[in-house]
Amino acid sequence: MSVFIDNATRLVVQGITGRDGSFHAKQMMEYGTQVVAGVTPGKGGQRFENAVPVFNTVAEAVAATKANTAVIYVPAAVAASAIFEAADAGIGLVIGITEGIPVLDMTRVLPFVRERGARLIGPNCPGLISPAKSKVGIIPGNICKPGNVGVVSRSGTLTYEIVHQLSTHGLGQSTCIGIGGDPLIGTNFIDCLTAFQADAETDAIVMIGEIGGTDEQQAAEFAKREVKKPIVGFIAGQTAPPGRRMGHAGAIIAGSSGTAAEKMAAFEKAGISVMKRPADVVPLLKERM
Amino acid sequence: MNLHEYQAREILRRYGIPVPPGEVASTPAEARAIAERLGGKVVVKAQVHAGGRGKAGGVKLAKTAAEAETHAKAILGMTIKGLTVQKVLIAPAAEIASESYVGIIVDRTSQRPVLMVSPAGGIDIEEVAAKTPEKIHRRAVDPRYGLLSHQAMMLGFALYKDVKQARAAADIMQKLYAAVYGVGASLAEINPLVTTPDGAVQALDAKIAIDDNELERRPDIAALRDVSSEAPEEVAAREAGLTFIKLEGTVGCCVNGAGLAMATMDLVKYYGGEPANFLDIGGSSNPQKVVSALRIITSDPRVKVILFNIFGGITRGDDVANGIVQATREFTLKVPIVIRLTGTNEQLGVEILRKAGFSALTDMDDAVKQAVALLKGRAA
Numbered sequence: 001m002s003v004f005i006d007n008a009t010r011l012v013v014q015g016i017t018g019r020d021g022s023f024h025a026k027q028m029m030e031y032g033t034q035v036v037a038g039v040t041p042g043k044g045g046q047r048f049e050n051a052v053p054v055f056n057t058v059a060e061a062v063a064a065t066k067a068n069t070a071v072i073y074v075p076a077a078v079a080a081s082a083i084f085e086a087a088d089a090g091i092g093l094v095i096g097i098t099e100g101i102p103v104l105d106m107t108r109v110l111p112f113v114r115e116r117g118a119r120l121i122g123p124n125c126p127g128l129i130s131p132a133k134s135k136v137g138i139i140p141g142n143i144c145k146p147g148n149v150g151v152v153s154r155s156g157t158l159t160y161e162i163v164h165q166l167s168t169h170g171l172g173q174s175t176c177i178g179i180g181g182d183p184l185i186g187t188n189f190i191d192c193l194t195a196f197q198a199d200a201e202t203d204a205i206v207m208i209g210e211i212g213g214t215d216e217q218q219a220a221e222f223a224k225r226e227v228k229k230p231i232v233g234f235i236a237g238q239t240a241p242p243g244r245r246m247g248h249a250g251a252i253i254a255g256s257s258g259t260a261a262e263k264m265a266a267f268e269k270a271g272i273s274v275m276k277r278p279a280d281v282v283p284l285l286k287e288r289m
Numbered sequence: 290m291n292l293h294e295y296q297a298r299e300i301l302r303r304y305g306i307p308v309p310p311g312e313v314a315s316t317p318a319e320a321r322a323i324a325e326r327l328g329g330k331v332v333v334k335a336q337v338h339a340g341g342r343g344k345a346g347g348v349k350l351a352k353t354a355a356e357a358e359t360h361a362k363a364i365l366g367m368t369i370k371g372l373t374v375q376k377v378l379i380a381p382a383a384e385i386a387s388e389s390y391v392g393i394i395v396d397r398t399s400q401r402p403v404l405m406v407s408p409a410g411g412i413d414i415e416e417v418a419a420k421t422p423e424k425i426h427r428r429a430v431d432p433r434y435g436l437l438s439h440q441a442m443m444l445g446f447a448l449y450k451d452v453k454q455a456r457a458a459a460d461i462m463q464k465l466y467a468a469v470y471g472v473g474a475s476l477a478e479i480n481p482l483v484t485t486p487d488g489a490v491q492a493l494d495a496k497i498a499i500d501d502n503e504l505e506r507r508p509d510i511a512a513l514r515d516v517s518s519e520a521p522e523e524v525a526a527r528e529a530g531l532t533f534i535k536l537e538g539t540v541g542c543c544v545n546g547a548g549l550a551m552a553t554m555d556l557v558k559y560y561g562g563e564p565a566n567f568l569d570i571g572g573s574s575n576p577q578k579v580v581s582a583l584r585i586i587t588s589d590p591r592v593k594v595i596l597f598n599i600f601g602g603i604t605r606g607d608d609v610a611n612g613i614v615q616a617t618r619e620f621t622l623k624v625p626i627v628i629r630l631t632g633t634n635e636q637l638g639v640e641i642l643r644k645a646g647f648s649a650l651t652d653m654d655d656a657v658k659q660a661v662a663l664l665k666g667r668a669a
Binding site for chain 1: 395397398400401402431432433469470473475500502503505506534536544545546547548549551552554555556557558559564567571600601602603604631632633653654
């Protein structure tokens with residue numbers, strides 16, 4: 001088992017003919033992901049890499065290929081529309097890679113996706129990978145190894161850094177999930193902790209957070225109550241200058257300033273081992289496993 | 290992107306919210322002419338992106354047009370929290386019966402826009418939240434239906450007992466909600482929302498922040514950006530498609546991804562250095578971005594060593610390497626550079642760097658340690 005994606009994942013790539021979409025579609029195919037379709041309006045009927053049929057709409061792609069997962073590489077201006085389209089076509093899992101989607105667009109996208117029973121991961125995320133099974137997104141496959149550590153992170157490249165540390169030291173991963181760095185995201189830490197707790201192949205969890213908001217604090221409280229597997233955590237932004245948060249009202253609603261110190265304290269209180277630097281992940285995990 | 294008060298007031302007016310008259314001046318003479326036009330007592334208010342303008346002496350009351358000119362002369366050019374005042378707002382000195390607060394922000398937890406109102410307005414709302422949280426009323430709005438009339442009325446009654454005033458406030462809240470979606474605001478505040486002695490409800494001061502991701506599709510709003518009120522390096526970085534925040538240290542950091550950039554800064558500190566900046570070259574890379582990044586980093590004379598930390602995903606190692614090489618053709622690097630490069634197209638990137646006489650490390654810890662060691666060697 002793994003979390004969210006596996007060998008049964010049938011992927012449609014939205015924006016498959018674009019610069020980023022085509023590059024990463026190829027990488028995913030090389031990794032062994034079943035890329036069954038691509039979508040670029042106006043390019044329906046073409047074949048990507050002489051193999052993958054391209055459609056004008058996601059609905060056509062789903063009808064023809066039984067795609068069950070979509071990944072989005074289209075530009076920010078049309079990315080919200082691409083998520084709506086995927087959910088409307090009956091796709092159950094939508095991964096939004098695109099960075100720069102306006103937050104107000106997301107206030108409309110998220111209820112729409114949920115009403116259709118779909119799950120959105122991201123946006124502004126690197127996607128996810130179940131090593132040796134399937135990869136959806138942009139996480140470099142060569143840094144991952146199959147194993148029993150679940151990784152969940154708000155960051156992209158920092159996730160690679162920590163996964164790389166794990167793999168080099170022989171700690172493989174069940175699934176690595178980048179949930180995205182935007183304020184409004186479809187899948188949060190608690191969703192991933194729940195999935196990892198239920199996954200028989202995951203024996204330990206690495207949680208990578210950063211400053212801003214209170215998702216990490218809430219996840220820490222949840223972990224203390226519900227998660228029986230050991231967790232190692234990291235918070236980026238210990239030296240980040242204050243004032244990066246959004247005006248006064250943001251801090252009030254959050255009921256907290258969202259600092260690294262506060263989040264690390266919440267982790268410690270919940271029994272999560274806290275890394276001081278990315279390289280600490282291996283010794284701390286070995287201690288806990 | 291933050292808007293100035295006068296720009297925010299203009300947006301509120303456009304959405305039908307009652308805002309007292311007022312105009313913006315860039316010179317003392319203009320200030321005088323506006324004060325003469327308005328007649329009576331006026332307030333002269335500094336237009337800078339900083340709170341606490343009043344405490345800093347940036348808000349002054351003038352009884353005559355001549356006095357308005359004198360105040361404008363003093364306020365224009367003064368520095369508030371490091372920002373130079375370029376413009377002043379001249380507005381009639383309103384007689385105020387009561388002051389409230391109305392704000393809208395997108396809440397991360399409920400994932401909805403949230404209306405917040407408080408009868409304790411006019412002062413720092415953060416202070417109200419800390420000392421008397423019961424005085425703040427909140428309402429999450431379902432964006433599919435917008436702020437419904439009865440919801441707005443409930444909040445209106447939280448501010449005013451008088452039904453007319455409650456209704457006026459509710460109307461203002463619905464218009465403010467429309468303005469948020471209309472201009473792409475991440476924050477919109479009216480503070481204070483006042484009542485005048487004759488019972489009218491008006492927005493006296495406003496603050497609007499625009500979600501930067503909205504600007505591409507809203508050129509009219511993007512045109513409101515006041516570049517003169519921002520740090521020049523940050524303007525240059527934004528124009529180059531980079532995210533840059535200036536700090537006080539000596540290690541110039543160039544990283545892909547915000548999380549890794551923050552973790553790199555943290556690690557610089559961990560090993561005894563101080564980061565000179567936060568710089569994220571972003572996702573989809575091109576060599577020109579790297580050239581711009583190096584130009585911005587090296588323009589800071591405090592930078593004694595440059596540290597690249599690149600873990601390629603959507604960013605390709607060859608793009609970054611080409612950017613570094615291209616930059617050294619365009620200008621001379623006067624400080625040592627430590628490059629950590631791994632991930633997508635790593636071999637291509639390392640090869641490009643090697644041919645140009647650079648070496649690259651694969652480990653982040655090693656790279657940061659080396660950068661800090663170079664720094665100490667240089668200082669010693």
